Amino acid sequence: MDETMKTVVVIPTYNEADNLPLVTASVLSLGIPGLSVLVVDDDSPDGTGEVADKLAERNPGKVNVIHRTGQRGFGKSYISGFKWALEHGADRIIQMDADLSHSPSYIPEMLQKSMEYDVVVGSRYVQGGKLDERWSPWRHFLSWWANSVYTRLILGIKTKDATSGFKCWTRYALEAIDLDTIKSNGYVFQVELTYVSEKLNLRIIEIPIYFEDRHKGHSKMSTAVKLEAAWRVWEIKFRHRHVKPLQPRESSEAQPKPATDETSD
Numbered sequence: 001m002d003e004t005m006k007t008v009v010v011i012p013t014y015n016e017a018d019n020l021p022l023v024t025a026s027v028l029s030l031g032i033p034g035l036s037v038l039v040v041d042d043d044s045p046d047g048t049g050e051v052a053d054k055l056a057e058r059n060p061g062k063v064n065v066i067h068r069t070g071q072r073g074f075g076k077s078y079i080s081g082f083k084w085a086l087e088h089g090a091d092r093i094i095q096m097d098a099d100l101s102h103s104p105s106y107i108p109e110m111l112q113k114s115m116e117y118d119v120v121v122g123s124r125y126v127q128g129g130k131l132d133e134r135w136s137p138w139r140h141f142l143s144w145w146a147n148s149v150y151t152r153l154i155l156g157i158k159t160k161d162a163t164s165g166f167k168c169w170t171r172y173a174l175e176a177i178d179l180d181t182i183k184s185n186g187y188v189f190q191v192e193l194t195y196v197s198e199k200l201n202l203r204i205i206e207i208p209i210y211f212e213d214r215h216k217g218h219s220k221m222s223t224a225v226k227l228e229a230a231w232r233v234w235e236i237k238f239r240h241r242h243v244k245p246l247q248p249r250e251s252s253e254a255q256p257k258p259a260t261d262e263t264s265d
């Protein structure tokens with residue numbers, strides 16, 4: 001892997017004060033050169049924002065924080081984080097949850113695969129992927145419904161884990177997506193990004209992951225937000241109706257381009 005490659009790991013948080021130090025330490029302990037964490041906190045009432053600031057102070061240049069105010073939003077947080085990462089010269093952008101459901105141990109493999117693929121998806125639904133045994137039948141049903149019925153049948157998505165929130169993007173991929181057109185906020189946000197990625201003909205690969213339930217804190221996704229998918233499906237299809245496949249390119253174009261901006265504030 002290219003030693004000069006710049007990677008930003010975007011972690012959205014809402015009330016993750018207990019989890020954030022653990023996930024951040026775990027990501028940084030991988031010791032990957034050029035990698036930094038970007039926390040996007042939505043003014044968490046439990047003080048996650050201050051915890052993030054302390055982590056940033058202790059790890060200058062390695063941890064950065066965006067404090068969002070106003071209406072909170074999962075999708076909006078990711079979009080802000082992605083834009084920040086692109087503006088700060090990231091070659092690779094990883095997205096993951098703060099609650100350790102996404103094990104940082106998969107990051108090296110994701111980065112390795114990103115040398116050949118535009119999008120690497122940490123997947124629960126490819127061979128070798130696994131869900132936490134403690135999942136309730138209701139959560140199983142929701143996930144199955146979202147991935148099988150909703151995405152495959154209506155949107156024709158081929159990616160097996162279309163709602164995965166654990167992904168590695170190349171700069172090329174995120175620049176190809178018009179981020180301002182991504183409007184969803186719940187799990188559908190992941191579906192919308194996957195849908196547009198497939199329409200653009202980006203090279204996508206799924207690697208199996210074990211998805212472990214959170215140990216600390218509580219779920220922030222209300223059932224209403226989770227079910228946003230149900231009525232947003234047609235909207236997504238309509239919104240991205242004009243997205244056309246990108247022009248074919250030489251394989252070397254998936255390689256990192258030199259960073260355009262070296263600042264790491």
Ligand SMILES: Nc1nc2c(ncn2[C@@H]2O[C@H](COP(=O)(O)OP(=O)(O)OP(=O)(O)O)[C@@H](O)[C@H]2O)c(=O)[nH]1
Binds near residue numbers: 015042213
């Ligand atoms: N910035 C921001 N982050 C959010 C928001 N809602 C959820 N998150 C974060 O997004 C990630 C995924 O949310 P979770 O609450 O874990 O959702 P989930 O995995 O479906 O639910 P759990 O069963 O609790 O794990 C976590 O890091 C949350 O802190 C939000 O409105 N704003």
Ligand SMILES: [Mg+2]
Binds near residue numbers: 097099101214
């Ligand atoms: Mg979670």
